[in-house]
Ligand SMILES: [Fe+2]
């Protein structure tokens with residue numbers, strides 16, 4: 382955990398990404414527990430998981446991977462990660478064009494889970510340890526990732542109750558508490 386100037390705890394880049402990984406991995410497990418008749422639940426879970434994956438891939442590609450590419454000498458690992466993101470993005474497009482009652486729906490989501498788990502393992506076992514050793518400000522990078530994540534969540538219409546990050550909770554709490562004060566100040 383890093384600490385900001387205001388003394389608030391904030392997630393470092395790697396902690397934030399691992400938190401995302403755990404969240405989607407839980408969704409893949411939850412999907413396995415659903416049965417034939419649970420089509421509504423399947424659609425809701427798949428939709429939420431695909432949005433999480435899209436946002437996560439995008440913040441990695443825009444912010445984390447370029448920083449890692451500069452800091453560690455491992456273009457092969459980063460190239461492979463980007464190809465894996467593209468494969469999962471293709472499968473996401475395919476499943477989002479399907480209905481839960483379609484024959485290959487469950488299989489499609491299971492394969493997305495398998496690819497994602499493989500990709501997460503490579504990031505956590507190979508990429509992240511190298512980044513941790515490199516000269517890189519993981520606290521600042523974490524803030525940047527979180528800020529972009531919040532922007533994308535808003536853009537993609539992620540509901541506040543589905544945003545389980547600490548920063549998201551802080552943001553919604555500060556929005557309801559401190560806005561009147563800020564407004565009052567601006568009128569002085
Ligand atoms: Fe990741």
Ligand SMILES: [Fe+2]
Pocket residue numbers: 438441462466500504
């Ligand atoms: Fe990734």
